[in-house]
Amino acid sequence: MILGINHVALSVPDLDRAIEFYCGLLGFQPCMRLSWQAGTAESEAAAQITAVQGTAAEVVHLRGQNLLLEVFQFHAGGARPQDPQRPVVDHGITHLCFAVTDVDAEYARLSAAGMRFHSAPTVVGPGVRTVYGRDPFGNVLEFEEAEGRESAIQPPFGV
Numbered sequence: 686m687i688l689g690i691n692h693v694a695l696s697v698p699d700l701d702r703a704i705e706f707y708c709g710l711l712g713f714q715p716c717m718r719l720s721w722q723a724g725t726a727e728s729e730a731a732a733q734i735t736a737v738q739g740t741a742a743e744v745v746h747l748r749g750q751n752l753l754l755e756v757f758q759f760h761a762g763g764a765r766p767q768d769p770q771r772p773v774v775d776h777g778i779t780h781l782c783f784a785v786t787d788v789d790a791e792y793a794r795l796s797a798a799g800m801r802f803h804s805a806p807t808v809v810g811p812g813v814r815t816v817y818g819r820d821p822f823g824n825v826l827e828f829e830e831a832e833g834r835e836s837a838i839q840p841p842f843g844v
Contacts, residue, residue, distance in 0.1 A: 700758035769823025
């Protein structure tokens with residue numbers, strides 16, 4: 686039985702910058718940090734589960750209100766940079782969505798801190814306003830204020 690999502694993982698070129706962004710701006714808290722070198726037992730275990738040989742990496746788990754982010758910086762293994770302008774219509778994971786209580790306040794706060802947004806907050810349905818922006822590496826983040834709509838942060842029915 687699937688219980689739900691455990692975590693979302695990102696590969697970034699600068700782990701410290703990612704920690705600064707996700708913790709400093711979005712309020713996540715680091716809860717675990719580890720690393721491994723190529724040619725070690727840890728690298729071999731990573732190769733088994735990722736199908737990539739010879740990796741070396743640092744990884745941190747960042748805990749948010751209802752989300753665990755696992756952020757990697759690979760130092761070996763052939764990581765390629767992503768296009769920081771990658772359109773959200775390209776195949777693959779298109780964005781992470783964060784539930785917020787006031788999308789205008791978050792938009793203003795994050796804009797003032799230098800975060801790039803695609804537009805201002807927009808009404809997309811009854812009681813739903815949202816805005817898309819990008820982290821320092823080009824990953825698309827959505828901030829959504831929704832009233833009266835099913836949300837992952839609500840308790841399950843009957844609870």
